[in-house]
Every structure is written in C-alpha cells, then in structure tokens.
Amino acid sequence: MGIHVSQLTDLTTQCIRCGFCLESCPTFVLTGEETESPRGRIYLVRSAEEGQVQWQDAKPHLDKCLGCLACTTACPSGVKYGEILELARSKVGKSLPKKALLTGMTRPNLLRIQLKLGRLFPSKRIPALLSRLLSGQTPEVDKPQLPAKKSFPSLDESKLPPIRGEVFMLEGCAMRVLYPHVNEITRRMLRRVGFQVREIGQGCCGALHAHNGYLDEAKAMRSRLYSALSGDIPIIVNSAGCGSWLKDGDRSGWVFDASEFLLQEGLAEILAREGTGGLTRVTYHDACHLSHGQGIRSAPRELLKAIPGLELVELEESDMCCGSAGIYNIAQPKMARELLERKWKNIESTGATIVATGNPGCHAWIAQAAREHGQRVEVLHTLEVLERSFLRPRSTS
Amino acid sequence: MVSELGRILSPEQVLSGPGAQRAYDCDAYSVDRSKPMCIVLPESTEQVAAVVRWCAANLVPFTGRGAGTGLSGGALPALGGVVVSTKRMNQIVEIDIPNRCLKAQAGIANKRLSDAVKDQGLHFAPDPSSQSVSTLGGNIAENAGGPHTLKYGVTAQHILGVTMVDPEGEILELGGKVPGGPGFDFFSLIVGSEGTVGLVTEAWVKLTPLPTAVQTALIAFPTIRDATETVAEIIASGVIPAALEMMDRGILVALEAAFGLKYPEGTAALLLVECDSNLSAEPAGELVQREIETVAAICQAHNAIDISIAQDEAERQKLWHARKKGVGAMGRLAPSIVTHDGVIPRSKLPEMLDFVYEVAERHGVKVANLFHAGDGNLHPCFYFDDRDPKQVHAVIEAGEEIIRKCVSLGGSVTGEHGVGVEKQDLLPLMFTPDDLRLQAMAKQIFNQGNLCNPCKILPTEKSCVEHKKRWRGVAW
Ligand SMILES: Cc1cc2nc3c(=O)[nH]c(=O)nc-3n(C[C@H](O)[C@H](O)[C@H](O)COP(=O)(O)OP(=O)(O)OC[C@H]3O[C@@H](n4cnc5c(N)ncnc54)[C@H](O)[C@@H]3O)c2cc1C
Ligand code: SF4
Ligand code: SF4
Numbered sequence: 047m048g049i050h051v052s053q054l055t056d057l058t059t060q061c062i063r064c065g066f067c068l069e070s071c072p073t074f075v076l077t078g079e080e081t082e083s084p085r086g087r088i089y090l091v092r093s094a095e096e097g098q099v100q101w102q103d104a105k106p107h108l109d110k111c112l113g114c115l116a117c118t119t120a121c122p123s124g125v126k127y128g129e130i131l132e133l134a135r136s137k138v139g140k141s142l143p144k145k146a147l148l149t150g151m152t153r154p155n156l157l158r159i160q161l162k163l164g165r166l167f168p169s170k171r172i173p174a175l176l177s178r179l180l181s182g183q184t185p186e187v188d189k190p191q192l193p194a195k196k197s198f199p200s201l202d203e204s205k206l207p208p209i210r211g212e213v214f215m216l217e218g219c220a221m222r223v224l225y226p227h228v229n230e231i232t233r234r235m236l237r238r239v240g241f242q243v244r245e246i247g248q249g250c251c252g253a254l255h256a257h258n259g260y261l262d263e264a265k266a267m268r269s270r271l272y273s274a275l276s277g278d279i280p281i282i283v284n285s286a287g288c289g290s291w292l293k294d295g296d297r298s299g300w301v302f303d304a305s306e307f308l309l310q311e312g313l314a315e316i317l318a319r320e321g322t323g324g325l326t327r328v329t330y331h332d333a334c335h336l337s338h339g340q341g342i343r344s345a346p347r348e349l350l351k352a353i354p355g356l357e358l359v360e361l362e363e364s365d366m367c368c369g370s371a372g373i374y375n376i377a378q379p380k381m382a383r384e385l386l387e388r389k390w391k392n393i394e395s396t397g398a399t400i401v402a403t404g405n406p407g408c409h410a411w412i413a414q415a416a417r418e419h420g421q422r423v424e425v426l427h428t429l430e431v432l433e434r435s436f437l438r439p440r441s442t443s
Numbered sequence: 444m445v446s447e448l449g450r451i452l453s454p455e456q457v458l459s460g461p462g463a464q465r466a467y468d469c470d471a472y473s474v475d476r477s478k479p480m481c482i483v484l485p486e487s488t489e490q491v492a493a494v495v496r497w498c499a500a501n502l503v504p505f506t507g508r509g510a511g512t513g514l515s516g517g518a519l520p521a522l523g524g525v526v527v528s529t530k531r532m533n534q535i536v537e538i539d540i541p542n543r544c545l546k547a548q549a550g551i552a553n554k555r556l557s558d559a560v561k562d563q564g565l566h567f568a569p570d571p572s573s574q575s576v577s578t579l580g581g582n583i584a585e586n587a588g589g590p591h592t593l594k595y596g597v598t599a600q601h602i603l604g605v606t607m608v609d610p611e612g613e614i615l616e617l618g619g620k621v622p623g624g625p626g627f628d629f630f631s632l633i634v635g636s637e638g639t640v641g642l643v644t645e646a647w648v649k650l651t652p653l654p655t656a657v658q659t660a661l662i663a664f665p666t667i668r669d670a671t672e673t674v675a676e677i678i679a680s681g682v683i684p685a686a687l688e689m690m691d692r693g694i695l696v697a698l699e700a701a702f703g704l705k706y707p708e709g710t711a712a713l714l715l716v717e718c719d720s721n722l723s724a725e726p727a728g729e730l731v732q733r734e735i736e737t738v739a740a741i742c743q744a745h746n747a748i749d750i751s752i753a754q755d756e757a758e759r760q761k762l763w764h765a766r767k768k769g770v771g772a773m774g775r776l777a778p779s780i781v782t783h784d785g786v787i788p789r790s791k792l793p794e795m796l797d798f799v800y801e802v803a804e805r806h807g808v809k810v811a812n813l814f815h816a817g818d819g820n821l822h823p824c825f826y827f828d829d830r831d832p833k834q835v836h837a838v839i840e841a842g843e844e845i846i847r848k849c850v851s852l853g854g855s856v857t858g859e860h861g862v863g864v865e866k867q868d869l870l871p872l873m874f875t876p877d878d879l880r881l882q883a884m885a886k887q888i889f890n891q892g893n894l895c896n897p898c899k900i901l902p903t904e905k906s907c908v909e910h911k912k913r914w915r916g917v918a919w
Contacts (some may be wrong), residue, residue, distance in 0.1 A: 059778030059830070063471045064771040065512040068576045069552050078484055078530030078550070079458060080511065087465040093465050103462035121702050123774025 051281050053065075054133050058092035060125040061085065067117035069363055072367045073110055076384055081107045084117035091134045098280055105138045110381060113257045115338035121309045128339070135259025169218055195355070196227040198234065199437070205320065207240040212306075214275045215243045215291070218285040220303035220406040228406075232284045232304050232432045238436075239311040243282075250276050253291035257372050282307055284429060286405035287372065290339030303336060305345040305404060305428055314352035321435035323355030328431060329398035330358065330366040331389070331412065333405035337343050340348035346428045353435040361401070362392040369410035382411075390415040393423055402428040444503070445481050448525070456531070458482040460589070467526045469520040470511040474781060474835060475864050479506070479520040484531045488606055488614055488644040493525060495642065498525055498610030498894060501645050506896045509550060509639040514782050515863030517637045521898035521907065527642060529580050533863040533880030535559055536645060543650040544603055544620055545793065547916040549580030549643045553587075556648060568595040571859070572767045580643045586635030588859035590686035592764065593817040595651065597859065600632040600765040603647040607633065609893035610641055618645050631800075632885065636897045637861050640889035653720035654685070656727035659759045661740045663749040667800075670712035671792035673745040674816045677716070678789055680741060682734045684817060688715040691796075693776070693811025693824075694769050701772035704765055707749040714816065715766055769813045770824060772773060777809065777826035783842045784860035785849035789819040798848050799823045806841040813816065820858035821849065845870060862900045864911075870902050 065086040068074050074083035079092070090104040110130060118127050179283075213236060217219055233243050252260075252267030272295065275281055281297065283289035284304040292301045328350055336342045343365070351358050368374055369385030389412065393401050401423055403409055413425040426434075445459045454585050458467075464478040465519055477649040479502075479848040485491045504524035511518050516557075529550030535847045540563050547556060547578065554694035557566040570589035572579055577587065588597040595601075604618030617630040633640060641745065658688050664670040677687060688711045690698075698704045704715065718734040720727040739750050773780045795811065803810035803825070814822040823845055827834040846856050850872045857866055883901050898907035 055830075057564060059828075060774050060776075062771065062774040062780050063469075063473050063511075064508050064755075064774070065471060065573065065576045066768065066771050068510055073532075078528060078533070080466040080482075080528075081458065081463050085511075089466060090462055099461045099465050101458065103465070121774075122768035122771030125699060125774065439491075 052095060054095045054130065054137075055092060057126055057130045058088050058095070060123055061088045061092075061121075062123055064123065066122055067120040068118040070116040070300055071387055072112060072114060072116065072369075073381060074367075076381065078386075084121075084125075087111060088125065088127065088130060089131055094134075094137075101138050104134070106126065108134055108138060110372040110378055112334070112367045112369070112385075114334035116365065116367065117335065119214050119338045119365075131260055132256055132259065136261045138259070143389075161353055185376070186383045187375050187411075188417070193212075193225060193227065198227075198230060198365070198433075201234060201237060206237060209237075209242050210240040211242075211279065212244045213241050213280045213282050214246065214277075216251065216271075216275075216281060216283045216288055217248060218283070218288055218406065219254075220410075221285050224406055224410060225427060228427045230430060231429045232282065233302070234436075235308055235313060235429055235432065239308060240311050240314055241311070243327060244277075244279065248273060251288045251292055253285075253288045254372050256291050257287070263275070264291070265295075267278070268292065272297050273333055280307060284404070284427070286333040286335035286339065287407060290335035293340060303340060303342050303345070303404065305336075306340075306342055309345045309348055314348055317349065317352040317432065317435060318354065321353045321432075322438040323353075324438045325353060325356045325400065325431065325435060327357050327359055327396070327398040328400045328402060329361045329393060329396040330364060330428070331361060331368065331393070331401055331403040331408060333403050333408045334365070334367050334371070336404050337365045347403070349432060350402060350428065353432070356435070359398050361390070361394040361396055366393075368406040368408050368412055370405075372407060375411055380382060390419060394419070398423060400424050400426055400431060402426055403429045404428050444501075444525075448481065448483055448494065448497065448729055450488055452483060452485060455630055456486070456490075458484070459847060467508070467511075467520070469529075470508075470513040470516060470782065472514050472516045472519075472665050472863065472865055473779065473829065474839065475516050475519055477521055477523065479526040480523050482526040482528055484528050486531045488608065491532075491642055492608045492612050493527065493626075494527060494612075494615050495608050495895075499611050499892070500652055501891070502774070502894065504894045504897050505831050507580065507584070507642045509581030509584075510576045511574070512573040512577045513581065513863060514784065514860040517861050517863040517896070517899060518581075519864055519866060520898075521772060521911075523630040524894075525526050529578060529642075529644075532644065533778075539620065540565070540650075541911065542620065543652075544547065544647055545650060546620075546645060546647045548645050549583075552576050553582055555636045556602065556689045560650055561653075564653050566652040566653050567601065567648055569601055572770065579646055580646070583634050583643050583646060584636065584638045585861045588815065588818070588820065590688050590715075591780055591813060591858065592815065592859075594683050594685045594719075599631065601649045601651070602634055605630065605633060606645040607641045607643045607648075609741045611894070612643075615641070618647070619722055632696055632889075634663075635861075636886075637863060637900055638869075639886055639899050641895060652721045654721045654727075655723065656731040657717060657719040657759070657843065657879065658731050659715070659717045659753040659762055660735055660901070661751050661753075661762050662714045662716065662739075662740065662747045663707045664712045664714070664742075665709055665746055665748055667712050668793050669745045669747070669794055670714055671816070673742055673747075674792055676741050676745070677738055678817060678855045680737055681711055682737050684716050684738065685719040685819030686715065686717040686815075687709065688814070689713065689816035690715070690766070690813040691811060692768060693809070693826075694773070694813045697772040697775050697811065698765050698769060700775040701768070709748060715762060750780075764872060766784045767885060768811070770822075772862050773811060773824055773826055776811075777828060778827045779829035780824055781838050781842065782822050782824045782860070783845060784857050785821045785846050785854060786858040787819045787821060787849050787852045787854035789817070790855070791852045792816065792819065795848065799807040802841050802844050802848075808846075809835050810841075816856070818858065821845075843869065860868070864899060866900050867898075867900055870900075 080086040093099045252264035256264035368389040369382035375382035459481040468476040468478040504522040506520045532548035532550040538545045569588040728905040
C-alpha cells in the first residue's frame, strides 16, 4: 500500500484525533454522535477519499454539518476544517433543490419576487416544498418578511469629520433585500468616521455557494465581484458569511468587517462623545463567520460598550451556532430548530432587551424565535444598535 | 440486532452502517482499529441495563465509550459487537455544596463538573489535559491523572460512589455520598478497570476547594539534563508543587507553530511549576511565595536561562493553555501521533530521557516529550505518517522498548492512559504468571463470558489472538 496523496488527504491527516473539538461542535453537543462531530466527519472524509468507505456513507454527516467553524477555533492542531468541508461537499454530489434555493437566495430580484409571492400563499413557512425536498422533514423557517421602508434624518454636517478616503461596501444578496436599512446605516457610520462609499453595481460574492460545495462556481462569482470592485481601497462587509468568504480570496488584505473597520477608524470615541443613553441591557450573539470564521469577537463588543450607559451582558454560549447557517435551517430544519431554541433560552436568561448580531442569516432566524416567543427581546444588527444611539435625543441628565 | 436494540431504546438511539461503524472503530489511539456492529446512545441507567441484558442474553460483546480520547485503545470494540456511548448521559444530577460533592452522569465532560461549582469556590480536582472533553466515566475507567495529580491525587481519590451496570445487566450502587461503609471495597476495583467489569452510569464525586493562593512559573533550561535533574531536587527539597510539568524542544516547536508562543533562545527544555495552597488567604500567600522562591533557587543552581512567573490569572491561564493543548498542537508536525505513557522513579528521569531520544533515533522516528515530571510519569510522543506501514511498526517497536526500560528502572508500563489493547502484552514484564492468573480471576468474577470490553488489559486471551491479527497496527 503506497502513501495516498491528495489535497483532501493532506488536509485531513492534520487531525490527530485528540477530540478537543468535540464539546465545541453544536451538532455533537446536541446528538452525542461521533459521526456528527468534527473528528468523526474528518475521519469519514479521509476514509472516503482513500476508499475505505463510500462518499455516500459520509454524505449525511456532511449535510448535517453547520459549517460554523467552531471546531477550527477549538483545534490546537490547526486543522483547516472549512477547506475540508468545502472540498468534501464538492465531491459528494449536488442536489437540485439545493441549487435552486441558492439561486433564489443570491439573486436579489428573485428573492424579492419570492418574498412577494410568499405573501400570496396561506402557509406560514415559505420554502415548504424545498425544505421537504432537501430534508424530508417538516419545515421550520418562516416566510421572510419584506422590510418596512425606513428613512433616516440626514447627517448633521457640522459634526462630521472631513472625508479622508473612499471604500467599497458589499451590499450582500440577503442584506439588500431583507435589511436594506443596515446598508444605509453602514454608509452613515462610515461617513461618521470620514469615509465615503464608492457606489458600484455588484453581484453575489458566492459565499453561500462555497459553503454548500459549489466551489468552482463560488470562486468564479468571487472573481467577478473582485473585478467589479477594482481599485485598492478597503472593501467593507456587514454580512459575516460574505466577509469570511471574501477574506479567503486574493484581495483578502482589503476586506474588513464593518465592525472591525469602524472600531479601527475611531468610531468608539465618537460614540462615547456623541452617542446617547437610553439603551440599557444589550447582549451580543457571535455570528459563526465573524467569531470562528474571521476571529472577530471584541470589535463589535467594544463598539457596543462605547455607547454611554449601555450595559453589555455576556450571552451564555454566545459563539454557539444559532442553526441558521446559510441555508441549513431550510435543509436541516430539525437540528436548526433545536439550536434556535437553545440560543433563545440563553438570550432570554440574560435579561437583555436587545440582542445584537452581525449577519443577516442569524438575524432573520433569531428574529423568528423572537416573534414566536412574544417579542420580549428585539433582534438587531450591531450597527443598528449603534445608529440608535446616534438618533436618540441626548438626555439632559 | 439493530432493530431489536432500536425497540429496546428508540430507533434514533442506535447507529449503524458503514459510516457509523468507521467513526467508532478507534479512539485517540489510532494504530489499532476494529469496527462495531452498531452503536447505542442510551439516556439513563435503566436504558444501559436494558442494552447490557440484551447483549448478555444474545452473547454479543459490548464496549463502553465516553469521549473516545483514550490513548490505549480502551474504547476499541475488539470483537465488534455493540459500542455503548455515554454521550447522551451528560447531566449533573445533584449538587451538594455543604457536603462538597456532586452526582453526575457518566458522559459529562470533566471540566463541566468544575465549571458548575466554580462560583462556590470548588472544583473537581482530577485534571487530565483532555479535561475539556474527556468524560467522568472515561476518567473513572482509566483512573485518569493530570498535572495536579502530584498534589491532589488521581481520579480514584475523588470518587465517592458509583452507579453501574454489571456485565449481566444488573444495576449496582457502590459507595455513596459518604466515604467508608462496611464490607469489601469492590468500589476501588471499578476505578481503573478500563470498563472491563461493567459500565458506570453515574457517580458521586468529591469537590475540592479552589486554591486561595497560587504561583506559576515557567523555567527555561539549556539542556534536558539540567531540567530533569531539577525535578528530582525540587521534590527532595520538601516542596510539593501542585504541578511539575516538563516540555522539550519538539513540543516548543509545535507550540510556536500553533499559538505563536516564543521561548528564550537556546531553550532545550521547559519546566512548568505551580505551587498553591488553600489555607485562609494571608498565610497561604506567604507559604506559596516561599515555595516558589525555593523552586526558583533550585532552578538557578541548575543553569536555568529564564524564569518567568505569571503575574496574574490571565498569564497563568496562558501558560497552562500551552501545556494542555501541547499534545494537540503536535498535529502541526506530522499526520499522526502516538503518546506513550510509562512511569519511572523521578531520580531516573535524566537517564530515561537520554534513552528515549536514543531509541527514537535508532528506529528512525521522531519524538517529543511533554509530561508530568513530578510524578515521573513519562509521555514520549511519537509523530509520524500513519499512511506508511513501516513507520507505524517502527513506532510500535520504539514504544515497547521504552516501556521495557521503564520497568527495568523500577517503574511501570502505564501511569494514567491505561493498558487497553496497546500494552496488554507488556504486562508480564511487571507481573509473574501467578499474579496475572489472579488478576484474570478477579476480572472473571465480574465479567463471566468476557462480553464486557473483551480483549483488554490482561495479556491476550486465546479467544482474542486471532482477532488481534485483524486489528493490530492496521492504522490505515
Ligand atoms: C490530548 C490528550 C491528552 C490527554 N491527557 C491525559 C492526562 O493528562 N491524564 C490522563 O490520565 N489521561 C489523558 N489522556 C487520555 C484520556 O483522555 C483519558 O484516558 C480519559 O480518561 C478518557 O476519557 P474518555 O471519556 O475519552 O474515555 P474513552 O476513551 O471513551 O474510554 C476510555 C476507557 O474507558 C471505558 N469507559 C468509558 N466510559 C465508561 C463508562 N461509563 N463505564 C465504564 N467504562 C467506560 C472505555 O471502555 C475505555 O476502556 C489524554 C488524551 C488526549 C487525547
Ligand atoms: S481538535 Fe483538531 S486535531 Fe483534535 S480531533 Fe478535533 S480536528 Fe482533530
Ligand atoms: S463546522 Fe460546526 S457543525 Fe461542522 S463540524 Fe465544525 S463545529 Fe461541528
């Protein structure tokens, strides 16, 4: 028997089976099954790659993986699980419904049409048919709501610093349809620290495709996007999943999550000076692709804490996936629901009135739990919380 | 089998098929592999008992499994059969702060026990480096130790009682909340039996006050000898550190790659020394200060090139993080590792380590060492490519040679990782045939029919020889 060599084998042999990743993996914590753990999945991928088992035997377990990357944070051995997963998924064969769903979600116009159509149907859960096709399980995801139009007062020019540079802002397929005001807020925040957005027509970055195994397509999409955003200026991203994927590409040095860029450019000082009180208890949910994907944990927290009078309460298991995970909540409704309920319980027990997060997927999924549980906690993008602090009248006390 | 077990439990508590069988065919000791027929995930003592009764009635072998971090193949289903996973039994059942104990299910991760009582100033003292994942049941089965074993003792000293299912499927309560009790001490036979005399489902564990004062120092030495000689002298001085750990160059390289940690130029070995006390605050601080100063003086006398003492808890955690994740970080150096485990009298450390490096070189395998030096508990860690059968065999041979040397120096074939399948053929080095027969009889009494974790600990029984050919060293 010669030594088997391939990119996947090389990546998987990094795993020495120490098990340190087990308790950080949401699917292992919920099921206790080795096959639903990072170590088990890596072992199965290596076994399939080297012909010890069939890819079909590994597939159900790869399907159940959230791609949350909590295992990479826990792993002392430096296993690149994200790469293993993307490569393995591209090998196990594609499913047509999944592809249709991805297309629907990553073309803003299509997504808008779906949302409008969704309103015409009586059922509460939108992608019922898709969910059944993908998982054979009962769907859990609510029809997303088209957002109410929000408008903001124009910025007070007298308070703004002079413009010192230009940036691109990724509008994001989901963000621009579901939470367009977050994009508007991002522009406002950037302006507050002296940056102007160079507006440009842009397509999908391919993140969702990549995380579901359509690697070649995803890379082509990323290249197309990069060429649209040509010019050596920072690319600011307010969706964690997109940021994480873009940071893997050639232009990685130019890509920044909005929170890290804004903190670096002095927004915390401005918040402390000009932000107003009135927001009391806030908690923060770490989107997987921010915390595990990009290692960004403190920037959003520092910005929130800079708001005068705001008390940031730490969320138990704050960096455990909420189950949204791209299209996971549609493809694996049962597991996603369990994770959502666990997340919600932790959120409620903080006693916070707002939970902030930095990714549209988490946002929509946790907001669904909020609706189902009586709206006791409001779900907002981190930047929305910051914007509120600027909008509130400054208290005189 | 699957459908019958599915009826006894529920279908979704039984896993089968090639994927699951593969995933459960080894633990963290990946040299030997053998796949089970199926895996069950019971949720209560009664469910475990029901599964075991079914196995006993149908003569199907079964093997308990916690987190599968064992390093000697303990959770390997040597004769196939059923793997009984405790990972859906991970609840704390009762916490009794006044009596400083708690009861938990066997599948809970060790560290969660300590986390649960942290605010009350208590912890579960056994701290294997794998504590963030390895389970209470696995710790009991292996009588796990850890860095703080030197002062606080191994798992056995911290277990008050267990609920277990014997190999016939009967539920037994041994020991209890209070120590002592009349009759034979069967209970100490259970701890360390590597899951061969029944499955532990719940346990009462002792809670120990967290230290009120602690000092942690990391000392760099220019040669291995300087470090090893220091170890024996620290203990001889009368100071009993809470922990006394050693790491050599190989580990430093891995740690540097994994966490970007930097060590003084010319470092060949590091000692991590921790002194603590839980006396009431004032005298504790002074005592610990005095102890760490004594340690520092001894280190200086042995040519230490750098002594850094953690200034706060964050710094202390950082030092420990590197130690605890050190073996994991070895994955940066090679595709596979095997961590050996042998014990020698502390005074023989210098001689022993020289031997380890010499053996590794002779067999053409690479080795790094990070271990509980204060206990004389050695962990030579071989790193190699498990896709190459030649390397696999070289690693097995080098390991056996090292263990033989431990025994010849008056030590033992295992300190804390257990015998499992890895070391069973080495036991005759330590025991006479009569001793072994006696041990076999003890095992027989509890494990008639040898269905409960067969082919483990004792030198290969006849029924296992043929099977063993199938899984020994198959690695990949
Ligand atoms: C990186 C790393 C560091 C380690 N550091 C240490 C260390 O410092 N000290 C140390 O002592 N060990 C250490 N180990 C070894 C290992 O973690 C311990 O042996 C641990 O106790 C195993 O626990 P587990 O839950 O993983 O058990 P498993 O590996 O699943 O099983 C171990 C044995 O216990 C039996 N078993 C499991 N659960 C039960 C039960 N409920 N009832 C009866 N039998 C059961 C199994 O059959 C098997 O024989 C380390 C391992 C790794 C990978
Ligand atoms: S922590 Fe890393 S090396 Fe250890 S089992 Fe998990 S993936 Fe493998
Ligand atoms: S990506 Fe998340 S769900 Fe997948 S194996 Fe890693 S920790 Fe588990």
